[in-house]
Amino acid sequence: xxxxxxxxxxxxxxxxxxxxxxxxxxxxxxxxxxxxxxxxxxxxxxxxxxxxxxxxxxxxxxxxxxxxxxxxxxxxxxxxxxxxxxxxxxxxxxxxxxxxxxxxxxxxxxxxxxxxxxxxxxxxxxxxxxxxxxxxxxxxxxxxxxxxxxxxxxxxxxxxxxxxxxxxxxxxxxxxxxxxxxxxxxxxxxxxxxxxxxxxxxxxxxxxxxxxxxxxxxxxxxxxxxxxxxxxxxxxxxxxxxxxxxxxxxxxxxxxxxxxxxxxxxxxxxxxxxxxxxxxxxxxx
Numbered sequence: 001x002x003x004x005x006x007x008x009x010x011x012x013x014x015x016x017x018x019x020x021x022x023x024x025x026x027x028x029x030x031x032x033x034x035x036x037x038x039x040x041x042x043x044x045x046x047x048x049x050x051x052x053x054x055x056x057x058x059x060x061x062x063x064x065x066x067x068x069x070x071x072x073x074x075x076x077x078x079x080x081x082x083x084x085x086x087x088x089x090x091x092x093x094x095x096x097x098x099x100x101x102x103x104x105x106x107x108x109x110x111x112x113x114x115x116x117x118x119x120x121x122x123x124x125x126x127x128x129x130x131x132x133x134x135x136x137x138x139x140x141x142x143x144x145x146x147x148x149x150x151x152x153x154x155x156x157x158x159x160x161x162x163x164x165x166x167x168x169x170x171x172x173x174x175x176x177x178x179x180x181x182x183x184x185x186x187x188x189x190x191x192x193x194x195x196x197x198x199x200x201x202x203x204x205x206x207x208x209x210x211x212x213x214x215x216x217x218x219x220x221x222x223x224x225x226x227x228x229x230x231x232x233x234x235x236x237x238x239x240x241x242x243x244x245x246x247x248x249x250x251x252x253x254x255x256x257x258x259x260x261x262x263x264x265x266x267x268x269x270x271x272x273x274x275x276x277x278x279x280x281x282x283x284x285x
Contacts, residue, residue: 005253006102009047009054013099015065022182036184039063044147048112057140058110060147064183065139065175066097067132100132109136113272120267122258124244125274133274137240138171140272144237145176145200145217146185152218152236156253160223162243164195169221172198187215195281196221228252235260237269244275 007014016022025032030039043060046053054062083266100106116123125133141153155168163169176198187200191212200215224230228249230277231239244250254271261269 001102001104001107005049005052007058008049010062010099010102016182017099021048027184040147040185043143054107055110055114056111057136057143058107058187060143061110061136061139062100062102064179065100065135065142066178067100067135067171067175100135106132106136113270117270120262122261122271124272126245127276129276134168134242135171137242137272137274138168138175140238141168141172141219142175142179142238145198145219146179146183146187148217148237150216152220154236154239155219155221155242156231156234156239157221157223157242158225158247158249159243162246163221163223168240168242169195169219172219192218224249224253228256231257233260235268239269239271241271241273242275245271245277246275 001009012022012226023032023035025035034192042056043064044056044057047059099223104182113123127133137155141155144151144153155163156170157163157167161167167259173195188202189198189200190203191201192199197219197220199216201212201216204211206213220234222234231253238259239261241247241250241253246255250273254273257271261267261271
């Protein structure tokens with residue numbers, strides 16, 4: 001992608017960075033509604049420009065998913081600069097909230113996932129740490145949650161620490177809160193709003209009885225420990241297996257869940273495994 005093409009793809013988030021608001025249009029005006037319908041369509045169907053294409057998950061991530069990024073610390077004195085130069089780590093940085101940077105590898109990954117999903121296949125990504133795998137996974141869950149009614153996105157791990165201790169679910173919540181605050185896609189969660197389960201629904205009264213209604217999309221975190229059968233029947237639009245390098249019974253879970261992800265010969269969702277190098281007894285190979 002060229003610099004001008006990347007600027008075109010991220011124009012929406014650039015407006016937010018400049019004004020701390022995605023638009024200055026009057027709320028609920030025809031032009032305001034048209035803008036947000038266009039953004040929803042791009043998040044779902046992708047962004048087409050010329051002969052190029054950016055998948056919906058990636059467009060959604062680049063424009064509506066702030067993450068923690070590294071900000072280089074500039075030395076203020078010659079002594080600090082000399083100390084930094086002699087350090088084993090060549091650059092010092094703070095982690096701050098910001099939008100994702102564009103990387104060719106991220107684009108390749110997004111295109112791979114798009115091709116996998118459209119062809120009814122499942123996916124894996126193995127890589128080194130601090131490359132944004134969990135942030136992108138959290139954004140994918142939020143994209144489905146905010147734009148696909150009745151959808152379910154699961155995040156599965158061997159141990160709860162990989163989900164809630166600076167894990168995917170922490171990132172899910174941060175992105176969700178941002179979208180609730182800065183977009184018209186906000187969802188109430190009156191029935192399920194825990195660290196492991198988010199469901200967009202409200203309490204309504206129908207015929208004098210309280211019933212649960214609403215968008216009904218969900219993000220559900222699940223730990224399996226030593227019992228792969230916990231994934232049985234958990235079909236979703238997306239099922240992410242986190243820290244696959246530290247997931248001793250991953251293949252058992254994969255085989256148990258896979259039949260639930262299809263109806264006949266048609267896939268109803270995609271399974272995605274992400275992770276880095278594994279523990280000694282995790283059957284990483």
